Amino acid sequence: AGSMFISVAYGEGNNITIKRVMKIVNKCTLITGVIFSVAMVAISSFWPMLYGITDVDLYDAAIYAGRIIPVFFVASSFVYTYFGFYPQVDKVIAGNLMAILYMFIGPIVLAMPLAMIGGFNAMALGFGLTPVFTIIGEFLYILLSRQLKNAPYLLDTMEEKELHFDFELSDEAIIEGRESLARFLQSEGVSSRIVNNAQVVFEDAMQIIKAKNKKRVICECTVLLSDSYVRVITKDNGKIFDLVQDADDSRDIRAYVLARMQTTTKEATYSVTTSFNRNVCVWER
DSSP states (O other), rough: OHHHEEEEEEEHTTTOOOOOOOOHHHHHHHHHHHHHHHHHHGGGGGGGHTTTOOOHHHHHHHHHHHHHHHHHHHHHHHHHHHHHHHHHTTTTTHHHHHHHHHIHIIIIIIIIHHHHHHHHHHHHHHHHHHHHHHHHHHHHHHHHTTOGGGGGTTTOSSSSEEEEEEEEEHHHHHHHHHHHHHHHHHHOOOOOOHHHHHHHHHHHHHHHHHOOOOOEEEEEEEEEEOOOOEEEEEEEEEOOOOOOHHHHHSHHHHHHHHHHTTTTSSEEEEEEEEEEEEEEEEOOO
């Protein structure tokens, strides 16, 4: 679920948002891993019955495997999460390495030798230890490739400063967001002309979105600031419509004002992203 938002943030060059999303993903990964681990251990005694195993030796072996492998499910859940995450942020080698270690090298290095030494139970332990082996192998790769300071996300250092806030669309929230945006830009020495333009564009855009929707609307505003430009990115889960086109059509006085203010930007774009409206305005400093 988080991958959709990560892809959008990576396209924006917004590593801070990626880290924010990944904090939620990591928490969900941990909780999911623990729940499945406990649940699978709890039902391990039913495996022989489910598979029709009646032989005493096989019966005990099936229960042992059903108990030992889920012990490492938390490690497995993080392996699956990160070999899916790394290709999304253009760290293909890191992602493929995790997949190969987990699905190919790990079982060969651990499960097969242990099976020859200790039989079926040892082989089950080897499969259980595979995600731990994978995490250790990935850590060594990150260490040797001198990316440890960027672990675990392996994202490059951002040159931009960020302001981010979420809000439920209302007149009070729009005013508060407008003032937060202004305080941030002013504190970073942005010219009053750009600050005023950004405030007007933000407020008018939010008011147009509010007028289009009768339902509860959740919005996100991200302001990215570099030495060269100011980017204001907003997303909302309201009615899907092209705000930039609406402004260009000047369907009311507020849209007309927004259209005129957008002419002060280097770029003003709209797109639909993962079922959300996404609007971007860029000003050159």
